Amino acid sequence: xxxxxxxxxxxxxxxxxxxxxxxxxxxxxxxxxxxxxxxxxxxxxxxxxxxxxxxxxxxxxxxxxxxxxxxxxxxxxxxxxxxxxxxxxxxxxxxxxxxxxxxxxxxxxxxxxxxxxxxxxxxxxxxxxxxxxxxxxxxxxxxxxxxxxxxxxxxxxxxxxxxxxxxxxxxxxxxxxxxxxxxxxxxxxxxxxxxxxxxxxxxxxxxxxxxxxxxxx
Numbered sequence: 472x473x474x475x476x477x478x479x480x481x482x483x484x485x486x487x488x489x490x491x492x493x494x495x496x497x498x499x500x501x502x503x504x505x506x507x508x509x510x511x512x513x514x515x516x517x518x519x520x521x522x523x524x525x526x527x528x529x530x531x532x533x534x535x536x537x538x539x540x541x542x543x544x545x546x547x548x549x550x551x552x553x554x555x556x557x558x559x560x561x562x563x564x565x566x567x568x569x570x571x572x573x574x575x576x577x578x579x580x581x582x583x584x585x586x587x588x589x590x591x592x593x594x595x596x597x598x599x600x601x602x603x604x605x606x607x608x609x610x611x612x613x614x615x616x617x618x619x620x621x622x623x624x625x626x627x628x629x630x631x632x633x634x635x636x637x638x639x640x641x642x643x644x645x646x647x648x649x650x651x652x653x654x655x656x657x658x659x660x661x662x663x664x665x666x667x668x669x670x671x672x673x674x675x676x677x678x679x680x681x682x683x684x685x686x687x688x
Contacts, residue, residue, distance in 0.1 A: 473498065474500070476527075477502045477524060478501060480505070488524045488631075490669055491539070495548075495551050537628065555625075560624055571633045575637060576636040587681045609649070634669070642688075
C-alpha cells in the first residue's frame with residue numbers, strides 16, 4: 472500500500488520528514504498542500520489540527536515529522552538507521568532532535584512569523600529574545616561540532632531535524648563567521664543528497680520567504 476504524505480515543499484518540518492524518505496529511497500505519494508483548498512480539507516478530515524506533515528498509510532495516520540521518521544524506521548526500515556538500535560545512542564539522537572526543533576526551528580519560525588505581521592503589530596522584544604536563543608543554540612552546537620561529522624554518531628533523526636532548521640535559521644539570523652563549526656556542519660548537511668533534493672524541490676517557492684531569500688544555497 473502506497474504511503475501518502477500531506478506536505479508542502481517549502482515547509483521546514485516537511486523537509487525533515489522528506490529527508491528520511493530520501494535517505495532510504497522509500498516511495499510515497501506527495502499530497503501537496505500548495506494553495507489547494509480541497510487537499511487542505513482532506514488533511515483536516517484526518518488531522519483536524521491541519522498541521523503538516525502528516526503520513527497516511529491505509530488506515531494509519533501519523534502526524535508530526537519526528538513521529539513519521541520513527542514510523543518509517545519501524546515499518547519501512549532501510550540501510551540508513553536514523554534511530555540507533557542501541558538505547559543509549561537512541562536517547563542522544565532524540566535529545567538532539569528536540570534541540571534542533573525547540574532551540575533552532577522554534578526561534579527561527581518566531582522571527583519569520585513576526586516579520587509577517589504589519590509593522591505596528593510586530594513584537595521587537597520577542598524578536599530579540601528569539602535571536603538571543605538562536606545565538607545560544609549556535610554556541611552550544613559550535614562546541615559540539617568541533618570534532619563531529621554529524622550531530623550524534625552516524626547520520627540520524629537529529630540531522631534530519633538539523634538540516635531544515637539550520638538552513639532557514641541562517642537565512643533568518645545568520646551564523647556567519649562567529650560559529651565556524653556550525654557553518655561547516657550546515658555545509659555538510661546541504662551536500663548530503665537527501666537534503667540537496669529537499670532544497671532543490673523547494674526552490675520554486677523561495678519568493679515566499681518573508682525576510683527575502685538570500686542569493687545563495
